[in-house]
Amino acid sequence: MTGVAAIAIALVQLVLFVFLAPLLIGVIRQVRARLEGRAGSGIWQPWRDVRKLLVKNPVRAVDSSWMLAAGPVTLLVSSLLLCALLPLVGTLPLPLIPSDLFVIVSVMLIGVVALALVGLDAGTAFGGMGSSRHMTVAALVEPTLLLAVYALSIPAGTSTLSLIVETRLENPAVIISPVSLLAMVALAIAIMAETSRLPVDNPSTHLELTMLHEAMVLEASGRDLAWLELGSWLKLAALLGLLSNLIVPWGVMTDWSALGVVIGMGTVTVKILLLGVVLSVGEVFLAKARLFRVPELLAGSFALALLAVTASYLVA
Amino acid sequence: MSFALWTPLALPALLAVLSLVAPSPAVRRLSPVAASVVVLVSGLLLVSVVLADQVPTLGDGLLRADALSAYMLTVVGAVGLVSTWGGFGHATAVPGRFTGSYDALISIFLAAMSLAVLADNIGLMWAAVEATTIATAFLVGHHRTPRSLEAAWKYVILGSVGVAIALLGIVLIYAASRGTGEATLSWLVLSRAGLPLDPALMRAGGALAVLGFATKAGLAPMHSWLPDAHSQAPAPVSGLMSGVLLAVALYAILRIQTITDAVIGPDFLRIMLSVGGLLSLFVAAALLIRQRDFKRMLAYSSIEHMGMMAVGAAIGAAALPAVLLYVLGHGLTKATLFVISGRILEVEGTPKIDDVRALLVRRPGLAVPWLIAMAALIGFPPFSIFFSEVSIIVAGYSTGMGLVAGIALVLLLVIFASLTRLTVAMTIGAPAGTVAAAASAAAAAAVPAVSAAALTGVFPRVDADASVTLADTESIPEEPIVPDRSGHGPMLPLILALGTTAVVAFIAEPVGTLLTRAAEVLGGIQ
Amino acid sequence: MFTTIYPQLIGLCTGTLLLTSALMVWRHSLLASIRLLSVQGFALAALVAVIGLEEGEIEVILVSVLVLLVKGVALPWVLARETHATTRTDEAPRLNPTAALLTVALLTILSYVVASRLLAGETSISAHAAPIGLAMVLIGFLLLVTRRQAGSQLIGFLVLDNGIATVAFLTSGGVPLFLELGISLDVLLVVVILYVFAGRMRNKFGNTEIDQLRKLHD
């Protein structure tokens, strides 16, 4: 019974997030545009972009391989897997593949690798550069990511994210414990780096020597580009969802009920959009860091995560 | 079967006379080989007798073959055969009257060595060992060059002085034995337990005798003659000295150790032999690091192996069978190597390692046996030296001599690395002409450049010169040089020698029994 | 009567042995050393004869004759022949005479100390003289280490050998006759071989300086 419910929840999450992710990007862009005094293109523009890209003929280079076609799909599927596995609407874990932290990270890394290979496959200097930087950042982010969730897992006694969220729901004091606070800050920085946001990467520029994500997708076009964009957005949405559920776990469905699903969907939508607004406001005030400053930032977040784990032994 | 006691003495002596007077060069040449065969066959006969629980004696007990003597006689014969047969065809002709002197001296050498291991009397054994000094002196000086003269002079002076010290020790042992009523120098009598021997005299006598024979055994610090003599003597003689002379000297040490330990306990000689053994290993290690001459390299390796055997002797009972097997393995291997080194010297015309390059490509007929024998020498299985070394180390730790064994291992590592480096330098690499290129490539490789890069700004550029290019790993450049597959001499003795060392360690019966019996003679295997 | 002068005779012989050894260290002339060696051989033979008379063993007397012939006559003769054949070269030892003699003294003291420990249980007169033999061994060795001429090294070796013989006779009345024969023969042969090599050396180099034998090294 719980298995079926879990599958249902996963489906709900998938559908919700495929709808929500472009919207989230739209909101972020729109808020930012308004704050910067521009009119903006409306919150539905990302949706229109995807639709437009899907009806275009993709153009590929002679020397490129099947990777240019398969990579974007892989990225998209990995992001979809994230949406299915993470405790977003509800915390019912899928049978045999719990929303285990390490599995989640690995799924995310599949997407990272696919993107990096797409960047390389084009055979241009920009693609390689973006790929190289992207992978460097990903390599440096991983310790922070794992340690942060390790710290969060200690009160719950498990690395399964659904159980962590449930623990926080049952025992809200955990949320504001120093361990949790340190870990959340570290996690937030790691997610920003992983999803190519400021200050690690500037999502709204092209042809800048320091860009990461945009350099990799430079040679992609048509539906390839659509998959890449959608995959990246989904990843951002899913990770923000996770973050929000960790900070404010209330509203998440823990036992199957129709009402619970509706509440869960509603709360997670609100939480993500709010977080998106906060993100875009924050980004207005942030400048992009120099590429070789990024490791310092990541080292800082790693230190916070390590501190969080250590603190868990001191406090507990 | 007691005739087998005199055959290895008399027949080689006869053959020596024959080679002096025989007109035919073929007879002359064959006589040392025949002498070796006689010794080997006698040894094997004695072994079979000994294994049947008999101890043949001759001449009022003056000659006696217990398991140890029989075994050593076999070793003398076997190593002698490899050296003489392998050295067959070696340039030995000496202008002048004594054309047959070389072959005669080798036969005499073998006879003297046989006497040394068969004599039941320490004095007689001493005389036999000293007699070999005399025989080998001319063999070392055989080439009559200033260098060989120098080597011979050093050999005689240092060797005789050492043996004289041994004589002093034997005299003291003799004096100590007066307490038994009848002064004696018989191994059999002296190794009986519970004799009223004077401990102070035995201690001094044993120590001096061991020190003296250590000279002949090439143990540091008495080893100095060895590299010179081995490098200057004709290759078969070097093989004989390294495989037989050193072994017989070690045999003497082992015997003396037995009778001394029975009186004053094992500690004294244990310390002395440990120090000597480790010092030998140290000397060998130190001088192999930058060795330039491949015959000297082999000589230092002999010092190393004798050192290891001395360590084994110091460890005592538990390691004795291993030491005895070591004697055989080292003898055969080293004889093989010296024989090949003689051939390399002959065809290359230089003993310098730097001048001998790329043997594997140019002369596989010599390089392949050389490499196999080197593998045996540095202790790779299935060759018996591996088993001996492992057994000695294991026995060392179980007798509480872990520190000695540990230091030995450290030194062995240095020796191993040096020997490998030198062997590789001789055999691997590009043939002459490309030697310079190969050398520079090796030098470049010594400066570790795991990755080299060429970057210009944003746009990376591959620079072929800057990056480490790896040549085609699957293709081989065309070599104009026709490889010389000739072995430059009989190969059968080398194959037999290496084959024997490869299988001997796996023969439990009768080799295992023989080794155990021989070790029992020395008071091993309680 | 013999027993009363026996200790004196032993003392006389051993004293001569030690004195000749010390003199050999002092003197640089090769010929003088050979003469001294001859004297030493006679003294050694006399010592053996005295011991033989004391113990009344005919075998030992025979040995003394052998010693006289080999060490007193044959070996010095061979050496002298070799030396006469060359231009007379005097030794320039590596150690100056004063230092060498001091070393001799030290070595003698050392051999007394060593022998006293070794022969603590011995009471015989001959055993008391044994340190002389040991001292001769060491002095012979000193000669070997410090002399530059081939002939001088040979003499050093013979002194060493005489020392061993002295020890042998003083501690245990000598070794069995057949061994003594063998040993003497060996020594003789060694000397002959070295003699031959010295001859070759002269052929090759024109002299017998040992220092020129330094081609073989690492």
Add this chain to the structure above:
Amino acid sequence: MTALEAGLLGQTLLLVLAVAAALLTPTRRRSRISGTICTLLAAAGIITGAIALSGGTGSLSIPTALPLDPLVLSPDRLGGLVMMVVSSVGVLASLFGIGSARVASASRTAWLSMAVFLFGMQLVPAATDVVSFLLFWEIMTLGSTALLLAHHATRGTVASALVWYSAMSQLSFFFVLAGFAMLAGLAGGTGFDRLATVDPYSWQASAAFLLLLLGFGGKAELVPLHVWVPRVLPEAPGHVAAAMSGAMVNIGVYGALLVFVRILPSGPAWWGVLIMALGGVSALYGILQASVASNLKVLLAYSTTENMGLVFLGLGASVLLRADNATAAADAALVAALLLMLSHAAFKSTLFLGAGAVARAAGEMNLDRLGGLGSRMPWTAAAFGAAAMGAAALPVTSGFVAEWMLLQALIHGSRVDGEVVSVAASVAMPLAVAVIALTAGLALLTFVKAYGIAFLARPRSQEAKQAREVPVIMRIPLVLGALLVIVLGLLPGPLAVAIGSAVGPELTPDVRTIGLAGVDARGIDAVLDPTTFVMLAGLLLVPVLIVLFVSARRHPTRISPLPWAGGGSRLRPRMQYTATSYAEPLVRVFDDVLRPSRDVEVTHVGESRYLVERVHVEQSVSDVVETRLYRPVLNLMQQFGILARRAQNGSIHRYLSYSFVALLVVLIVVSL
């Protein structure tokens, strides 16, 4: 005669056959005949290992002339498992060798030593006593050394590699020998069952532990004993490197398992900490060097150091946790370490075979000169890609499952029932997690670089442009290896159960199969079924594919030479990113560890200070361990060697005084 005995005997007979074949067959057919026999030899190893793993018994004694404790071959389950692993790699390597061995590689020596190498490797896990263990260990070393020598004996770099390899192997051997001898001295016998009676808390046991750890660590290519690896493996042909890096390292792991599972299973906690430290440092150092390497084989070689580091990290965690009584986590860590060993054998041998195929096709191992091989060598590219995913621990390859299990064991290790087990564990576990995470991240970068630069985009040199796919006989082992990587990843449950039974009977890890072939480590509440995972991914793929096909029908792809050209116009292949430039940001980040040497040369146009004609930048990363640890020692030894010559200066007076002093010393000592 039991089946196991028949298997052991069969391997011996096949060795004899292989030696005969290598010596007697004509050059033209040698590779085919000898290679087939080598394959059979390895296959016999697989069968024997399987029999032993399934509990078969039997023993074979080796006669010996020395009065040693009997030398007995009788693989237990663990030995059987390791024998299977190394033999499987042996099969792949031999098959590949049949196709790849030409001219020099088809020499008598090459095939003879290949057989000896395989034989030694396969029988080390069968030994039940110290001497036979060391015997086969050295046979293995001899075989591999000769194998290196058999190829390219004329190249100068081979000589240097050979010396390094022999010396480092012997160093390992002596460490192992000394360690075992020390234990044997304590136990009074050389049988492993006798050694197990040693008290692990005695100081000798700890000393032996240190020696054995270094010895086995050296064989497993751990820092600081790894220095031979980046020299030797690039010189070895693909299949030899695969056998060395895919199989031989496992013997090092087996040695460690022997010590920590069989002989001294209950050592003090600090042993565990030490092993973890060694493993962690190796993992980080190895992957850092790999990530900046531009030579494909060097990259793979360093990656072996990394993977073996992780294996030892797991072993160490197991020892530490066992000492702290966190048994469930300890067992899980052990199982994870073994899983990792298994998967490493699969993916590393495939990777090296792939590198061999590339070397054959393009004649080039420098990534900076490769590129675009994916379309030219599709089979190789696919196999290499799958194996690279395994090496990068991506789902659902075998590498992923192993690392997942290791992480699970680590995060559950520091607490039992909510209580902290020990200070050591609570410090070590988070650090270990961080190390693994960073390692995994860097591994990802490394293999994206290796695959992306070599197989994607445009060829960077003429050689790469002319590369052609390798013959079928070489493709077979490649594909087999790649399949192994995937299949092992899909079947963690049965594998873990097999491993659990292999480390028994002393240890009984609580693992079972769940779902289709998933693993359930009950002691630590860790469940994963990769098959379900794949099915889920497949389900998600369906709608995407539908959209894709619909879109593709209506809007077909256009092919154009460099459509966007990165915004530029003069793009030539050499303007692409290279492996070196790919790793450049990383070199900058880890500047302090890698200590690269940079050389910038600027040529100006005429007298101008501002117009630059060309800029030449050269950067090389050397092995810090070698330059800082080994070089000084070696230089010191060389100087000592020169100095020592004076002791042997040819002066007979000096020699005589050595003897004289020795005589005086002895005289003084005896009279004391």
